[in-house]
Amino acid sequence: MPTEPYIQPKHTPNEAPILCIVGPTGAGKTHLAMSLAEYAKSIGLSIELISMDSALVYRGLDIGSAKPTKAEQAAVIHHLIDIIEPTEVYSAARFAKDAKRLCTEIRERGNIPVVVGGTMLYWRAWAYGLSSLPPANPEIRASLDEKGKLIGWPAMHDKLAKIDPETAARLKPNDSQRVQRALEVFEITGKPMSALLADSPSEDGREDSTIPPWINLVSLEPSDRKRLHLNLEKRFDEMLSAGFIDEVKTLRANTGLHADLPAIRSVGYRQAWEFLNGQIDADQMRYKALAATRQLGKRQLTWLRAIEGRKTFDPFNPEELKAALNYCKENFSR
Incomplete structure (x- = not known):
């Protein structure tokens, strides 16, 4: 569906910057956001989380996307989770518009918006805007x-x-x-x-790398890549034990779904789909899914390291993780 071009929001001096928590997959973004929400509640404030994740928007993609649990979603209001069917397409431009609108609405009801996720194309669209390329035909x-x-x-x-x-x-x-x-x-x-x-911020990533004044960017960047990979391996095996393959089998029952849709191209789902198609065996599926997850994390870190002015913390260092939470406590506001 054609959409109007996204216009980058202007910062109002009397508004505090919006806190945005980013990092590669498996860095602990959700845990930090939930800890911050718990602290806010203890002092009589309410945080609402806006998911910046391209897989979490889809209904039915639960286990393989590491979607926040029902308990987590019940404890804190989450936005942009389970909003469309996996047969549909959700764009970076749509995220930018939705995030901008939600930040305004959340503040209008006296609560605090916090954006959390690692889909850097969404970040780019929200923070810098997109060029005026023609809408899809x-x-x-x-x-x-x-x-x-x-x-x-x-x-x-x-x-x-x-x-x-x-x-x-x-x-x-x-x-x-x-x-x-x-x-x-x-x-x-x-x-x-x-x-x-050539001459404008755009879908190809040539945007200004400086953080806009209306965003306060907190980035969780693990220093120990080997430990991150082991954590991701453990998480994927836990997903398999939790019924990930059965989840994909259920998705395959939807005749409108196919391997070329963005939902099925998500890391893990693409490999499970190939396995259920008989294209690869179980060991190959696991190997390819883990390799794709590591590659995703590497790309996310490359994106993040190019952004000037972000506040970085190592989530594998207990003192730095504590410092990250303290920084967020001091810098979230209406």
């Missing part, structure tokens, strides 16, 4: 989908390289979503995406 997108299935996405990537070599050079041949978007933009406008993005 369902007919063109469907046509490109058909061609992609017929000749394969590497061949579609080759087509993109001929009309927009700059964009093609930064995309992987099998990145169907982004290759499709770049081809779609060219078909709609007659211009390469790289040319349209």
